[in-house]
Amino acid sequence: MTHRTVGHPAGLPDDPRANVTAPTPECPVEITLSALHGRWTTLVVRELLRGDRSYSELRAALPMLSDKVLSDRLAHLGEAGVVERDRRPGWPPRVRYTLTPTGHRLGPVLQALWDWGAEVSARDRGAESGPETGTVH
Amino acid sequence: MTHRTVGHPAGLPDDPRANVTAPTPECPVEITLSALHGRWTTLVVRELLRGDRSYSELRAALPMLSDKVLSDRLAHLGEAGVVERDRRPGWPPRVRYTLTPTGHRLGPVLQALWDWGAEVSARDRGAESGPETGTVH
């Protein structure tokens, strides 16, 4: 997809991808959603935003996440350029998962997702207290 | 899920939802992803960010989107509090779809998604030209 729209200040005002009429892989929004696609994916990224992790540390942090899905997610995030695997030599096998610089930049994206959801849930709870804001990265 | 992590300035520094260990519906990030969930959803929102639309205007703007999926998306976005239906009396039936104030605030979210994807695709094309930035809302 693509998302250029009405009145606005800066930016590339006429990126052709802002006018795609179907969910194509070239649209930046699709690229990002594709990287974050799948259940558990954002939680894995959150965990790695907090620091590098081993496979078993990720399992411990997300106990309900199965091995299959965890390796699927790590492989997918690897292909997306978000996560890097550092295989340390020796025995037993030690592997560290870390975010690439690109992956690190997902922090503001998750932050934006958090902020909107927090605002909605605050509104749904009825109270109109001060605006919420968490910090992901 | 939830996404509070390492160093950061403002915000609710200890929202318990930042530490959920499974994809629960209470996590703000999940709330947002749930609202945007499904193919074509972001494109429908983009179209409505540009202004209110009738059903057939949406179909015309997104020709490859089937009736079934379009009404699914509009219903889902309605339940999510993003879209409102204004049924105008008379014949033939005239219905306008508009974003709620909450829906309007998805603009920055889509912008964040756009920015990350644009940066990635720029990097993938190899050139390191100036940073891209589109404007959604």
Add this chain to the structure above:
DNA sequence: CTGAATCCCTGCCGATACTG
């Protein structure tokens, strides 16, 4: 410890047809 392979089941989405 770090995964990959398999199986099965569910839910999404696309196409087609039909209604108020």
Add this chain to the structure above:
DNA sequence: CAGTATCGGCAGGGATTCAG
């Protein structure tokens, strides 16, 4: 014009098992 009803294919993801 603005949708709903129905069906089928396929991919996502959970549990289990096996391998380096």
